Amino acid sequence: MSVFSNSSFMGHEQVVFCHDHETGLKAIIAIHDTTLGPALGGCRFWNYASDEEALHDVLRLSRGMTYKAAATGLNLGGGKAVIIGDPSKLKSEDFFRAFGRFVDNLGGRYITAEDVNMTVEDIGYIAEETSHVTGIAGGSGDPSPITALGVFVGIKAAVKYKLDKDNLSGIKVAVQGIGHVGNYLCQYLAEEGADLFVYDIEQSRIDEVVKKYGATAVTANEIHSANVDVYAPCALGATLNDQTIPEIKAPIVAGAANNQLQDEAVHGNLLKDRGILYAPDYVINAGGLINVYHEIKGYNAIKARKQTEEIYTTLIKIFNEAERENISTHLASARMAEKRIAETTAQRGSVSGGKVTLDRIRMSV
Numbered sequence: 001m002s003v004f005s006n007s008s009f010m011g012h013e014q015v016v017f018c019h020d021h022e023t024g025l026k027a028i029i030a031i032h033d034t035t036l037g038p039a040l041g042g043c044r045f046w047n048y049a050s051d052e053e054a055l056h057d058v059l060r061l062s063r064g065m066t067y068k069a070a071a072t073g074l075n076l077g078g079g080k081a082v083i084i085g086d087p088s089k090l091k092s093e094d095f096f097r098a099f100g101r102f103v104d105n106l107g108g109r110y111i112t113a114e115d116v117n118m119t120v121e122d123i124g125y126i127a128e129e130t131s132h133v134t135g136i137a138g139g140s141g142d143p144s145p146i147t148a149l150g151v152f153v154g155i156k157a158a159v160k161y162k163l164d165k166d167n168l169s170g171i172k173v174a175v176q177g178i179g180h181v182g183n184y185l186c187q188y189l190a191e192e193g194a195d196l197f198v199y200d201i202e203q204s205r206i207d208e209v210v211k212k213y214g215a216t217a218v219t220a221n222e223i224h225s226a227n228v229d230v231y232a233p234c235a236l237g238a239t240l241n242d243q244t245i246p247e248i249k250a251p252i253v254a255g256a257a258n259n260q261l262q263d264e265a266v267h268g269n270l271l272k273d274r275g276i277l278y279a280p281d282y283v284i285n286a287g288g289l290i291n292v293y294h295e296i297k298g299y300n301a302i303k304a305r306k307q308t309e310e311i312y313t314t315l316i317k318i319f320n321e322a323e324r325e326n327i328s329t330h331l332a333s334a335r336m337a338e339k340r341i342a343e344t345t346a347q348r349g350s351v352s353g354g355k356v357t358l359d360r361i362r363m364s365v
């Protein structure tokens with residue numbers, strides 16, 4: 001398996017392969033960039049088809065975390081972990097404690113958190129071995145409501161920019177995926193008088209928002225091509241691709257899902273060419289990361305909420321920059337993130353090393 005030449009390697013500082021004989025733990029921790037601070041990113045537990053697939057996934061996800069933190073203005077770097085195997089068979093206290101020791105060995109360069117197939121209980125076992133962990137019971141809690149708040153203010157920013165409307169009354173929004181984030185988002189949107197169009201693979205989730213908010217149910221094929229003002233992907237990644245983009249009728253795409261663009265450069269440009277305003281996913285969905293950042297600092301819900309609401313201003317800045325430079329909004333946000341990292345590097349006179357430590361974040365309350 002190639003690592004340095006892996007297509008997703010792109011500038012990673014450190015990749016740690018973890019194996020614990022006793023429990024069978026196999027994990028990969030990827031630290032992409034610690035210029036702005038310790039690398040924070042969740043741990044995903046997934047039954048990957050191969051080690052290559054796991055490596056590709058962790059590298060892609062950790063790089064994404066660098067951009068998310070940098071564009072959001074947080075003093076955090078980007079990292080992520082994957083545990084390889086079947087969660088229904090492998091989970092145990094010893095298993096997660098073994099993972100916790102690997103995290104602890106990194107001395108705070110990587111801070112772990114919950115991701116797919118991980119629970120607060122699993123995180124609790126990891127916390128028995130390391131303090132470099134967030135999302136523990138009694139901490140900042142479920143990030144979904146605050147992620148939804150960020151997406152809601154992001155939709156407002158896009159509607160203001162593209163349609164010159166200050167509120168969402170009468171604005172039609174198609175929400176794809178009514179899970180943790182999608183459900184809270186529907187609530188915010190309905191409270192401001194938006195008209196909802198919804199689809200989920202789980203019928204009960206559709207029924208709930210139809211009943212609660214008078215949403216209109218549409219089919220799997222209609223959700224991205226509905227005749228609406230905003231298409232909000234809140235389920236899976238890669239929903240913006242060669243097939244869907246030509247069918248999108250909404251002038252705005254703004255939703256919570258990670259990795260919405262199947263190919264960042266190609267599909268970012270395709271949206272631009274079609275005149276569709278795209279709110280970059282890692283900017284609009286940063287509320288959850290902002291929340292755990294505040295957990296490290298000593299949790300203050302009001303401050304976390306206030307910083308999440310700043311996603312509005314960040315997006316307006318990105319939309320303006322993209323228009324001025326005639327580039328995609330995806331590229332404008334990437335440049336903004338890279339500029340912040342480059343400026344920090346220049347000020348410091350060195351390239352890597354995570355000079356903003358966990359302790360310094362904690363002290364900056």
Ligand SMILES: NC(=O)c1ccc[n+]([C@@H]2O[C@H](COP(=O)([O-])OP(=O)(O)OC[C@H]3O[C@@H](n4cnc5c(N)ncnc54)[C@H](O)[C@@H]3O)[C@@H](O)[C@H]2O)c1
Binds near residue numbers: 200237286288
């Ligand atoms: N939870 C957070 O705080 C957070 C933060 C940042 C980004 N995100 C991203 O937002 C998205 C949603 O996260 P979540 O926590 O609500 O997840 P979730 O698992 O609670 O919800 C996802 C929903 O999408 C539905 N779904 C799956 N496949 C679908 C399909 N093909 N079409 C329509 N619906 C489908 C599922 O049934 C489920 O209801 C994910 O991409 C996640 O990575 C979440």
